[in-house]
Amino acid sequence: xxxxxxxxxxxxxxFAIGTIGVLVKRNxxxxxxxxxxxxxxxxxxxxxxxxxxxxxxxxxxxFFVMAVAAAEAAVGLAIIVAIYRNRETLNVDDANSMKW
Amino acid sequence: MTLAAFFFxxxxxxxxxxxxxxxxxxxxxxxxxxLIVCLCAVAMLYVQLDATFIAIIQIIIYAGAxxxxxxxxxxxxxxxxxxxxxSLNTGYVAVPLGILLxxxxxxxxxxxxxxxxxxxxxxxxxxxIGSELFSNYVLPFEATSILILVAVLGAVILAKKNP
Numbered sequence: 718x719x720x721x722x723x724x725x726x727x728x729x730x731x732f733a734i735g736t737i738g739v740l741v742k743r744n745x746x747x748x749x750x751x752x753x754x755x756x757x758x759x760x761x762x763x764x765x766x767x768x769x770x771x772x773x774x775x776x777x778x779x780f781f782v783m784a785v786a787a788a789e790a791a792v793g794l795a796i797i798v799a800i801y802r803n804r805e806t807l808n809v810d811d812a813n814s815m816k817w
Numbered sequence: 818m819t820l821a822a823f824f825f826x827x828x829x830x831x832x833x834x835x836x837x838x839x840x841x842x843x844x845x846x847x848x849x850x851x852l853i854v855c856l857c858a859v860a861m862l863y864v865q866l867d868a869t870f871i872a873i874i875q876i877i878i879y880a881g882a883x884x885x886x887x888x889x890x891x892x893x894x895x896x897x898x899x900x901x902x903x904s905l906n907t908g909y910v911a912v913p914l915g916i917l918l919x920x921x922x923x924x925x926x927x928x929x930x931x932x933x934x935x936x937x938x939x940x941x942x943x944x945x946i947g948s949e950l951f952s953n954y955v956l957p958f959e960a961t962s963i964l965i966l967v968a969v970l971g972a973v974i975l976a977k978k979n980p
Binding site for chain 2 (some may be wrong): 718720721723724725726727728729730731732733734735736737738740741742744746747749750751752753757760761762764765767768771774776777779780781783784785786787788789790791792794795796797798799801807
């Protein structure tokens with residue numbers, strides 16, 4: 718059987734890739750996708766621990782994380798559409814001022 | 818190398834390479850398709866961890882519903898390659914910092930010693946998840962429905978023509 722550490726290291730690498738993506742990319746949709754990548758890395762950690770501790774709670778948590786991610790994607794993409802409608806850009810550097 | 822080890826390393830490598838590709842691609846559509854590959858590879862890792870139900874909803878909800886939503890928005894707002902100048906400046910700082918983050922978390926994970934034997938089989942069937950969800954976690958489960966209702970209302974109000 719694969720050691721638990723291998724799953725954790727893969728999850729750590731995925732999380733770091735997502736972090737780099739959020740910091741490097743300027744396109745707001747790509748940044749959003751990198752956030753999904755980070756969520757996914759955490760889900761992998763949950764599932765790995767759930768398997769190796771013989772508990773079901775990790776899978777329940779992943780279930781809730783997915784529900785929150787779905788809600789987040791709906792609201793986030795609506796915000797992106799609203800920003801694009803107001804400013805005609807997807808570059809986050811062009812949307813760095815708030816209304817007030 | 819056993820078959821299980823081969824599948825683990827194959828899908829782990831696929832997930833990591835697709836994840837890197839999400840960041841490297843210039844076009845948003847290519848990033849989205851890379852992310853779908855990454856999500857499916859992670860779903861295969863879930864299958865290996867005996868979490869078949871989570872693997873199925875990963876493919877249906879994540880790779881299916883959420884990524885289709887992403888692709889809809891990408892194609893709706895369709896733009897060419899993103900402007901690069903500012904991203905290169907932050908890249909010099911962000912990439913070493915990200916690698917440092919991966920090394921730190923990975924080192925902590927590598928030192929982790931499991932206290933329970935790895936062979937203890939998890940109760941991972943759909944019925945086990947369902948009975949747990951509707952007994953101990955029934956309040957969070959119902960709260961999720963309110964969350965999704967609020968998210969639907971928020972998405973409609975935000976995306977309306979003249980808010």
